[in-house]
Amino acid sequence: MQNQATRILSPLDTYRENPADHAPSEIFQPLEPLPDITMPSLLQLGESDWQEEFRGDGDIDAMHQGPGYISPPVDMHFSPSMMDWLDFMDLPDPILPLSTSRAESESTSSALTSIPAEQMHRMRRLWSRQRPKFAGRLMRQLWEQVTHHKSDNIFTAPQASAHDFIHAVSNRRQTSPRSMDEECRTRLAQHCNELDESFRYENSTDDETQSTPRSFLSGSPSDSEEAFPTLEILDSSLDFFFQFFHPILPFMHKSTFDLRNTPSALLLSMCLVGLSYVDRIRTRAFVSRYLNKMMQSCSDDMASQALGQCTASDLLATLASTLIVVYLALGFRDEIDQSQAYMLCAQMLSIADKRGLFAANQGDDPGLQLRQGPSDPEGFWKAWARIESVKRLIFCFVWLDMAYARLMNAAGVIEIDKVELHLPCDDALFDGPTSAGFLNAIQQGAQLTMPRMKIRNFYTTSTPPLSDTSTQILLRGLYLRVIAVRTKLSEEENQCSDPHPVSHAEALAAVDSSIKDIITDVLLLPTTQASVLKGRNRMNALGWHYLCITLTADMDLLEAASGRDGLEAASTALVQVARWSQSASARRAVLHAAQVFDILDSSRIRESYLTRPDLVLFVSALVISQYILVSGQKEGRPDTHSPSSPLPFELLQDIDWTVVGDEGLVTSNGTVPQSAIIDGDPPPATSNAARHFIQLGGPISFAGEVPNCGGVSARKMVRKFAHLMAGFGTWDGSGYSSILKMMCDSVVGDDLVI
Incomplete structure (x- = not known):
């Protein structure tokens, strides 16, 4: 066994980082009284003076000494x-x-x-x-505290006594640590009772809860438990949490998860998410009721921990509970206060930021702490899993910031240009069920530590091939950078009536030159990380194309042209859309939109409130339909039988984006070096044709069909997207399918005059 432990540690012993990359480790000292x-x-x-000075419970100025007293600085x-x-x-x-x-x-x-x-x-x-005493930056000793945490899972509390330990071991022999039992159900019911007492939430959902079908309810005589889920339903909710939610926000280490030692707030939030997957109709009233109360409870818990001293695990458990709650709130926008959910998310991100969780360079070295941690295989595996859980929780914060920034159409809460994170290790290593499998993976070369990544300077250092999860971190971080610049542009447009440049990328660059660096990063991804577009995970390709659309098309303008703000605003917006449609930027946007259709038509994409394939498909529908509406009318239907007429460019075909390069976009330091892109095999003719189309335009075809001119073809294109949308957007919170169906009948007709 000792030899096994030695073999486990050997990969870490050979791991070395440049000491200059790390700030000196500082001893975290809690604020002393x-x-x-x-x-x-x-x-x-005198004694009487003291009693007079401090009588009463109101706010007292302890430094006030009467007239003539000189007040000290604040x-x-x-x-x-x-x-x-x-x-x-x-x-x-x-x-x-x-x-x-x-x-x-x-x-x-x-x-x-x-x-x-x-x-x-x-x-x-x-x-x-x-x-008030505000807590210091947790990051300074985060990994040391996580490594030496006395519980297997970072989100569970250590056993308080030997009696509790014996009791827990006895329970584990009877049931799985992830199986709900009557004791845990009673604890959850008690926590719900406490929420009912603390947060009186009077809403129609209370009445709906009472009328929930009895097959879902328990037979408890208590009013508070009358609509409480049965043991079987709660047990299924945890299974659904790990099967469906965990791939979306993969921070919980399920192999060391023990619900008996998990804080009630965190356990309830996990069950609420699971219940929303079990039966969205029959559980909706219960979930929405306690989602509202959990939002208030999480806010109070974070506020109290920000003002007092708490352990790292307590704070992380509270942040994890809040993360789940604000994610779930994205799907209950009709039942909750949307602004309250946004403010809760902002509070969570602000606390994480103030505690230094987004400044990996200011913390201790997780690899070093791991080497100094437990030496036995079981303990070493669990210490590594705790570190990995926290790393993943931190990047999940970035993902939620992206989701709410997209929802609110505003810049993110986090200052993304300053964010530096530890990249996660391989998902298979994190999801491994046993220490034996973990040991075997290490012996086969699995990496126990990963480098840090700074979103802003991603390409300044050599970057290893990114996993699917790391790619999502980068894509969503880049989106936060784009939407921050887009928010600046929107604010300037509100203050200035002058029309912005035809190219959306040029308009963004006019307000913030950093957009050029962002575009460079986006364009280099297909070259430096080929798996982004060619890998099995099509969600990465979907995210990359969506990023490119946001850089080439003004979505606010296209939505206005589609009737979002009324007929008069639509007519005005269409004039600007017509100008945009004649640009290389518009033609590139059309290519990306068509690729989105092709991906979603041929691949199965897991739906979530983060990925939002329905939103990406809707945006793509606006781009192509508006382009056809205004540009097709001018060009008319091409004569494909004429020898001199150019052949239509087929939108639904594979395109080598390394050949297309920066056509239709502006970049920071000139263009992406074409010599680095086209070396080797000659580029396919279709890619050269795509580059030619972006540069010069020309007729297009969609699935072999050449669009006719004007509103008829635009409506027909919208119907194609609406049909594909029928497989998406049927879950809670999505209305894009209905909007597309309405657009089929309301797109401006052939009598439009530009």
Whole structure:
């Protein structure tokens, strides 16, 4: 066994990083209470004066001493600079002299000890009310605390006593750690009772909950449990959580998850997500009711932990609960306050940011901490899993920031250009069920640690091939950078009536030159990370094409032209859409939109509130239909039988985007080097044709059919997308399918005059 442990550690022993890449490890010191030092003027107060000064429970200014008193600075604290300020005060007797004799010190000490303990306690309480104590940056010792956490899973509390440990072992022998039992169900019901008492939520869903079908409900006589899920349903909800939710936000290590030691708030949030998958109709009333209350509870928990001292695992468990809740809120937009959900997400991200979770360069080294952790195979595996769980939780925060930024059409909460993360290890390694399988994977060369990635400077250092999860981190980080610039553009357009450039990329570059760097990063992905477009995971390709659409098409303009703001606004917007349709940027957007259709028509994409294939398909429908509406009318139907007429370019075909390069876009430092792209085998003719189409335009075909001119062809194209949409967007919170169906009958007709 010792030899096995040695083999486990050997990959870490050979792992070395440049020390210059890491900030020096600092010892995290919790904020200590202020010294029990009281002003002499307070010491001179008589007993009756003290009682008068501190009588009552209202807010009291502990430093107020009557007329003529000189107020100290607002940020007063006992430091050398504070002593200097006191020394300059023109007072009859010096306060806290810089040098005192031993006798004077003893006299002062005696005076301090003469104050009753109760009065000193009240004084300290007043000080804490004057200046709340905010917790420091967790990142400085995060990995050390996570490595040496006393529980197998980072989100579970350590066993409090030997009796609890024996009881837990006994329970594990009877049931699986992930199987719901009656004791856990009772604990969840009690937690729901506490939520009911703390947060009175009077809504129609309360009545709906009471009328939920009995096959879903328990037979408990208690009113609060009358609509509580049965043991079987709760057990299924956890299974559904790991089967359907875990691939979307993969931070929970299911092999070490033990629901008996999982905090009630986290366990309830997991069950709520699972219930939404089990039966969305019959569980909806229950889920929406406690989702609302969990939103309030999570907000209170985060606020209290921000102002007080708590362990790393407690904070991480609260943040994990909030992460699940704000994700679930994306699918219950009709039952919850959307702005409240957004503010809860912003609060979560702000706390994570202030605790340093997005500054990996400021933390200790997880690889080093792992080498100094448990040496036995089982303990080593669990320590690694705890570290990996936290790494994944952190990038899941970035994903939720992206989702809410897209929903609110606003810049993200996180300052994404400053975000630096530890990349996750392989998903298969994280999902492995046993330490034996973990050991075997290491012996076959699996990586236990991964490099850090800074979203802004992703290509400044050599980058290893990205896994699917790491690719999603990069794509969603790039989207946050794009939407931040797009928000600036929108604000400037509201202040200035001048029309922006025809090219959307040029308009973005006019307000923020950093968009050029973003475009460079986006264009290099097909070259440096070929799996993005050619890998089995088509979700990465879908995300890349959506990014390119946001860089080449003004979606606000296209939505307005489709009737979002009424007929008059649509007519005005169509004039600008017509100008845009004549640009290379528009033609490139059409190519990306067609590729989205092709991907979703031929691949199975897992639906989620993050991926949103329905949204990407809807955006693509707007791009192509509006392009056909305004550009097809000018060009008319091409004469495909004429020898001099160019052949239509087929949109639904494979395109080598490394050959297309930066056509239709602007880049930062010139263009992407074509010599680096076209070396080797000659590019396919279709890719050269795509480049030619972006440059010069020409007729198009879609699945072999050449679109006719104007509104008829536009409506026909919308119907194709609406038909494909029927397989998407049927889940909660999506209305794009209905919008497309309405557009089939409301797109401006052939009598449009541009």
